[in-house]
Amino acid sequence: MLNEISVFRIRDTVSRLCIKANKLLPECIQKAMCDMKHKETSALGCSILCDLERNLTAAKQLDIPICQDTGMAVVFLEIGQDVHFVDGDLYEAVNQGVAMGYTDGLLRKSVVGDPLKRINTNDNTPAVIHTSIVPGKAVRVTVAPKGFGSENMSGIRMLTPFHGYDGVIEAVLEIVKNAGSNPCPPMVVGVGIGGDFEQCAYLSKKALCRDIDVPNGDEFYAGMERELLKRINQLGIGPQGFGGDTTALAVNIETAPTHIAGLPVAVNIGCHVTRHATEMVE
Numbered sequence: 001m002l003n004e005i006s007v008f009r010i011r012d013t014v015s016r017l018c019i020k021a022n023k024l025l026p027e028c029i030q031k032a033m034c035d036m037k038h039k040e041t042s043a044l045g046c047s048i049l050c051d052l053e054r055n056l057t058a059a060k061q062l063d064i065p066i067c068q069d070t071g072m073a074v075v076f077l078e079i080g081q082d083v084h085f086v087d088g089d090l091y092e093a094v095n096q097g098v099a100m101g102y103t104d105g106l107l108r109k110s111v112v113g114d115p116l117k118r119i120n121t122n123d124n125t126p127a128v129i130h131t132s133i134v135p136g137k138a139v140r141v142t143v144a145p146k147g148f149g150s151e152n153m154s155g156i157r158m159l160t161p162f163h164g165y166d167g168v169i170e171a172v173l174e175i176v177k178n179a180g181s182n183p184c185p186p187m188v189v190g191v192g193i194g195g196d197f198e199q200c201a202y203l204s205k206k207a208l209c210r211d212i213d214v215p216n217g218d219e220f221y222a223g224m225e226r227e228l229l230k231r232i233n234q235l236g237i238g239p240q241g242f243g244g245d246t247t248a249l250a251v252n253i254e255t256a257p258t259h260i261a262g263l264p265v266a267v268n269i270g271c272h273v274t275r276h277a278t279e280m281v282e
Helices: 007-023 027-039 043-062 090-104 161-179 197-207 219-233
Strands: 003-006 072-080 083-086 128-134 139-146 155-159 187-195 248-258 263-270 277-281
Touching: 003 007, 007 072, 007 083, 007 090, 007 139, 007 277, 027 043, 027 248, 072 090, 155 161, 155 197, 161 187, 161 219, 161 263, 187 197, 187 219, 197 248, 197 263, 219 248
Parallel strands: 003 083, 072 128, 187 248
Antiparallel strands: 072 139, 139 277, 155 263, 187 263
């Protein structure tokens, strides 16, 4: 039997999540920042990490966004195959939710309706919407506001199987090194490996929505995450680019099957406020 879900519920959920994600950083990122503060050997780097912590506390106390760039709304919908939406169009409801959240939450509206004409839509729509069909009768909604100081530092490399494991490592390191201080480190590094040109980019964005205290389920790639994190932190970029041991808080890798002739790698960088919030609609 199908489970009927009103798109108005999706709208209201998206609205809440836009506000929540922009005001409350996931606890795992806050904890990682605190832990790294105690390990940071640079006095300036440690001081900056303390400042970033104070910013998080102030945002919570004042009920304001943790960053002035409240991002472009990226919405992931994992839709149970037994769900039937009623009362309207799903994507229209998602965009209504974004508009409500960004207006009611007094969040900065940063979306322009055309990439070259550059006229602000004044409600932060349209959102970037990713849907997937999964077993079940519920909808898992994740909103991940993405600021473009970090988004602009992302990259993609169409490697070949010749490059192998080491080639992937070097590609990620190159992109992070070139990013430098621009993504407001300490950063979270999302890596997509496999698929094709567009799928590996999607995977790298999806990777940023995984809590950083949850490693890849495949120990091979969990080990790769650990190696990349170690080598990224050896680059010396440090908090906010002023040098130190804490360039990244985590590396998250997602993978997909690929063609025998390909090894696509995408890197999507999240700043120190890599934001996402999730709710189930049943």
